[in-house]
Every structure is written in C-alpha cells, then in structure tokens.
Amino acid sequence: MPKPVVLIAEELSPATVDALGPDFDIRNVDGTDREALLAALPEASAILIRSATHLDAEAIAAGTSLKVIARAGVGLDNVDVKAATEAGVMVVNAPTSNVVSAAELAIGHLLSLARFIPDANRSAKAGEWKRSAFTGTELFEKTIGIIGLGRIGTLVAQRLAGFDAAIIAYDPYVTPTRAQQLGVQLASLDEVMERSDFITIHIPRTVETTGMIGAAQFAKARPSLRIVNCSRGGIIDEDALVDAIRSKRIAGAGLDVFVNEPPTGSALLGLDNIILTPHLGASTAEAQEKAGVAVARSVRLALDGELVPDAVNVAGGVIDPTVRPGIPLMEKLGQVFSGLADSPVTSIDVEVRGEIVEFDVNVLKLAALKGYFTNIVSESVSYVNAPLLAEQRGIPVRLVKEPVSDEYRNLLTIRGGLADGMEISVSGTLTGTKQVEKIVEINGYDVEVPVADHLIVMVYTDRPGIVAIFGSEFGDAGINIAGMQVSRKVAGGQALSVLTVDSPVPDGLLDKVRTAIDAELLREIDITA
C-alpha cells in the first residue's frame, strides 16, 4: 500500500515532520507557486500551510484525494472553508499555538514606538549619535487601549500590567467582570480612541471590523496616540492612517499586517513615525514548533478518520471529558445498527440520555454516523464526510437529548426506520469505574453484553432446546462462544439471543443455524476498529 501523501506547502518547523512520523510520503511544494501547487494537489491526502498558500475552491477541487487542510497557525483567511466542507475536506488550525508570540510582538511594537528603537538603531549604525532626536515617552501611568480582549488581547493586558499603565479595552463581547479580573476597564470604541496614548488591536477581520479605525476615529484621537495592529490588515483604514500620520493627527503606528501582503507600493512604506514588520506575529521558534506539532497531530487523527479537536468545519470542537468516552462506544453502536438493518435505513435518531446532555454532545451524532457508514461505503468515513454521506442518501438524522435516564446514568441509543416499515434500535452504556462498553438493548429487547469484535444476533420463537441446537452448530464449526444473553418480552413469544464469539463465522454456517432454529432474524456483526 503506498503511503498517503502529505504536502508541506510552506516553511514549517522541523518538529512538524518529526511529529508526522514515518507513515506518510511527505512532499514539499512552494504553495505560492500556483502551477506547482495545483500539480501537486491531486495526489495529496493532506496539505499543511501557513498564511501564504491560497486554498480557494479551485485548489480544493484540484485536491481530489484531499482529506485534510491543516493551517499551522490561527487565521483561515487564505482557505475557502465552505468549499472544503462541501468537498468533505476537514480544515484544522492551531488556534493557540502563536498567541504568546503575537502578544509579545504587539508589546515590542508599543515599546519600539515609544522609544524610536528602529530609527535609533538605524541612525547609530550609520555612525550618528543623535540622542535628543530620539527622546521617547514612558508607558508608565499612560492610558493604553486594547481593542479585542480575546486570547491575545488578554495576554497583552496581563503583560502590560507590569508597566503600571491604565488599561482600558473595547470588546462588546466581554463581560465587565471578566475585564475587571484582568485589571482592565471596559470602554466604548470612541472612549478608547479619545483617552488612549497607545492602542493595540487584537480582533478578527470581519465585515464589522474592516475599516473600523478610519478617519472618524482618528479625528477623536490624542496627538500623542501611537497605534499598533498585529491582528489583521484592513481593520485600520490604511489611507486614513497615512493621512493621520502625515498631518500629525496621531504620533505614530506599528503594523505587522496589511490589506495587501506584502504592501508593495503602499504609501505606508514611505512614512516616518511608522514601524512595519512583515507579518511576524507567529514567527518565533516556539510558535512554529507548537503550530507544526499541533497540526501534524491533527493530520494523523484526520487521516485515521478520528475526531480532531482542532477541526474548524466539524461540529464537536473541544469535547468535554465527560462526553469523550462515549465517542468510541457510539461508533461501535453505529456499526451494530448497520449490521441489524436488513433493508435500507430511511431515518436515524441518535438519542442521548442522562447527565451527559449537560455538555455539547453533537459529536456523538457524528460518531454514530461514522460507525453506521464504516462498513457500508467503500470510501473512508470521517467525522467530516459522515453527515454528507447521510445527506446524499436522503437520510434525515436527528439528535435527541433527554436529561433523564431511568436505568443507566447515561444511555446512548441509535434508532432508525427502515424502508420495509420496520424500526431497529441499539443502545449502549459505559459501566463501572473501568467504563466498560456494554450493549444494553437491541430492537426493544433488554440485554447486557460487553461490546465485542464479533457478535451474532438472533431472533426466533422461544421454545425449549434452541440454545442447545445453535450451541452445537457453532461448536461443530469450531466457533467458540465467549458470552451469551437471551432476552424475551413474554414466555413463548419471540426471543432474542446475542452471542459474542471469538472469531468470524465461516460462510454457510449462519444459513445452517437459521434453518436449524427457524430464525426470524440472524445477523453476524463484525466490529472493525
């Protein structure tokens, strides 16, 4: 079997390749060379990128074997996530890998602006000794405005606390209590513009935030204002910024990000009192190592069809530890469910009962579908394409949550309608301190059998001697029965037996057993890992 091809399209930490390990054919391509990228994509199962490779709908369509796009960093501005989702391609990023580095760069820009460090360095190296020309200002007792108090804005606030400055912030989605915990006073955008000596921006670029800092905002600013943007280009209106600096409406700016990167030909390049860095927020050895290792891990999980916590286009995201053990059980129940169906499934209800529903259990629906499709489609089933497979087949899937579970602390059920009008179901739970996976219900019959690799499910008319009949058939064929449970609703009615056996059943044996016991239903269910 050839190894899956993993394409590395930009420079990543060497730790990335180490973390990918020996199981992949790792190839390099220059992601900014469009022709080379499109030529390399058809063979790739995964592609690892930073911010320079554009994976738009055309590139995603070229990746006919593509299963995962991994962004070694945070921003996904260069990935068409919608097109990827439609193509069943998982998109992952490394959301926390570079937050410290980005926060530290913002602080570097603030201090560089306050003390003219880049200009003073250039002058000193040119043999000049202009000390008064570079008289700066302290951060001590100044007002510093933070726009966006998320991951990076918070780290900036925590680090600035040591400067004894007054920190104010504009973030309409943060509560005053949270801000207070950080020693930050929340303010409106206008107040931040009016009161700040320094401002640092840490928000995403959205329709709402594009051009958020423009001429009207600069008109409110103090002439001493120095503004830093290490978040995304376009949040500051670049023309308005050029005017504000040229007219000395504000004192200076530090930019790591631009509307166009690189900002070739921009008026920003010719200005004094502005410090530019070429999108270096994540460019530290530590951030690159963290991002590379994180996405390598995600690629491994994704190509194994496993749940990937950092996937951005799959419901689930961060999974609570209470929910996590239910995932493999639900996948196995999905396989049992597909094994029970002897006519096409027309609807699926994934039912979750018990205390577990306090948490986000959407992932259990994906797990059920992944298990269901695992043995019935030839393509590899993942958490991304499983819902698409259901949609393509017109199978409506519902997640039903119920906080009360009568017999078990938590109960997972997959119930489905069949084209022949019948209904099938299977339920499972995790029991004891060892969280043993058990099947506790099949088609309305109460059972209690541990989940095993090979199961035989039989329904027949309850009468004496049946167990001896099928026992001897399996024994004669050398099939060892490891466990057995018989269940019935009324004596003399229908009975359901579940056997766990140590090995797959040979061809023909089931037909013999079916005839011997006159079984109404007899299914062998082999659970694959």
Ligand SMILES: NC(=O)c1ccc[n+]([C@@H]2O[C@H](COP(=O)([O-])OP(=O)(O)OC[C@H]3O[C@@H](n4cnc5c(N)ncnc54)[C@H](O)[C@@H]3O)[C@@H](O)[C@H]2O)c1
């Ligand atoms: N320069 C770099 O290399 C670099 C590195 C990492 C991250 N970034 C960028 O930094 C930015 C911040 O990243 P993060 O991880 O802190 O994001 P985050 O999602 O943790 O925080 C963003 C914050 O912005 C707030 N926000 C959203 N819309 C807002 C609005 N209209 N007004 C005010 N606040 C608003 C949110 O409430 C949130 O608290 C992102 O744009 C990210 O892409 C840049």
Ligand SMILES: O=C(O)CC[C@@H](O)C(=O)O
């Ligand atoms: O250097 C990079 O890859 C971009 C860093 C940053 O903007 C991100 O989105 O993670």
